[in-house]
Amino acid sequence: MPLRMKTNGETAATVNGVTVHTCIDELIRQYPGLEGEILDDQGRLLVKWKVYINRKSTGASDELSYPVSDGDMIELLPVLAGG
């Protein structure tokens, strides 16, 4: 389900946080409909998402713990698979 269907069509939000995880938590507080769409019930990133920071993949094995700085752009991109 595209996330924008749970955010009244909004495709971007401004949040505060120091890691990807805290930023996502803040996003879900703003849009409660995203509950269960990004993190599982144990707070892990659902495997269908890939985290990009400032248009680049993090390369980190633990993407949620990746630190972010003021002005960073975090994108959650669908992990496509292909043939």
Next chain:
Amino acid sequence: MAEHVPGGYNGKVLRVDLTNGKATTEQIDDSFCRKYLGGTGFIAYYLLRELKEGIDPLGIENKLVFAMGPLTGLTLGGCARHAVGAKSPLTGGIAKSEVGEYWGAQFKRAGFDVLIIEGKAESPVYLWIHDGDVEIKDAGHLWGKSTKDTQGIIRSELDDNKVRLAMIGPGGENLVKYACLMHGPLDAAGRGGMGAVMGSKNLKAVAVRGEKMPPINDSDGVKKMVKWLKENMDLVKVFSDFGTGLPMPTFERLGNLPIRNFRDGGFPNVDKISAETLKNTIGLGMEGCFACPVRCKKVVECKEPYEVDRAYGGPEYETLGAFGSACGVDDLVAVAKGSELCNAYSLDTISMGMSIAFGMECFENGLLTTKDTGGIELNFGNADAMLKMIELVARREGIGDLLAEGSAKASEKIGKGADKFAMQVKKLEIPMHEPRLNSSLGLGYMVNPHGADHMDSMIDIFFSGFAEQPNVTIPDAIPLGFEPAPFEGIDPRKVALFKVFQSKRLIYDSLVVCHFLPYSYLQIADLTAAVTGWQTSVVEQLRVAERILTMCRLFNVREGFTSADDTLPARFFEPTRGGALSEKSLDFEEMEKAKRYYYYLMGWSEEGVPLKEKLVELGIDHLA
């Protein structure tokens, strides 16, 4: 009075008889184009109408059909594609395969919609099709050459570096049953042995060049799609960065990744052969097809322990799996080398990898020995052995001659119960997605007319958030009234979802559009209307898909295929050895029930034979 030709079509079929060296053109009109659409639809029409029952696929009577669609050649992402089809030398049924690159865009600009190759040349030739003309040129000096060398020589002869080539390497020349048809050294019309059909006709290559696209009805409608795609590139960004294969570690964890010929579960070194590792180690960047901003094709280069030429691109997911985990190999450079060899020799990487995996399991069980393999220790995990097999198959030398027949035929020749190691449906080797995890995919493998095909099937985990949601949901089928279905099992809701998904893929394969672009059913219908000028809809397109699938089914029924051929190898009704699926398998009776329900939805009998009433309804009873 000229027949009306809809937008996006030239209205012309080019027929080349290699036996007598003559080329003719025929017209196709609006009603024909609307009924069969293009791509797979045109292939099904010509093969069903013009091939007699029982012909030898490598004989003079087979026909090789290159079919564009109304969207082929548009300057819009995903519209660089065309389809190639014939009677398959591997399966004996109908085969079709889609491919991107630039060839289709150039062929459309050369003034035609379809190329039908008939007969057989007395000695090797290539075709040169340009701006409405066709020449048959000597290719004796090209026979035996790799695809890269073939392209270089022909471009030099024609003094034009922008000529695009559909061509075969030694694999096609030596009639390897799963030889593919390369377009450039990077892009393959992979499945079903189209390269062998071309080789059987002594046809080395088809070179194309053209300047003028046929007019389209509403260019603003196309511009609207270009704009939409530009604004939604985030939906395909991971393709642009990694190509296919990013979720391989997740696939391994869930059990989707085939391991050692689909026998085992658990491949702890999967990270060593994933697309992410490729990007961070041997990857040089990405390339793309004509006018497509996605650019999902990997470029790699390596020197050691195997030298890999960047001209042949890098391994897609299917190749990473087929030469990687399916063969028990965790050496990424070896996998990249395998991909290069297959592209140079024109061999389908899925069938090649799975035929080697079959050979490895036979070797492990003593059904093949070093006496058969010429001293090669054909064990799972032996990367050198894997690469040697590719060389031997391309040349049909030693054990390569056996494996060149495909795993099903090879198992018949070996006997001694080897058939239980041949992972194939209708003799087409199974791709790199596990049906025990994905029951709808299992159904697709069973019933797709050209054999086990993942691209025309619904892979359940992709539509359940990688199995993290309890249901399978196809978001853009919701406006069409289709209900989500439980991920577990295969109830009628899932069969219905599979059918509508398969239909969408058939529409894509007929228009011809890349499956990787995230266009919805509604968008595709609107785009078709904009290009052609038809007042069309999703409803019509789903009907066309039904017609095309039924035509493919008719072809196979005529060739002797029955419901018994719509089945999976016995292995999938048992769990894997270890791993995520160590307690999970498909249920034979449940899959048979699902298959019969699919037949019912398609308007076919309990034995999978299209009912006469259905043929009349679809307007194709005259083809039966």
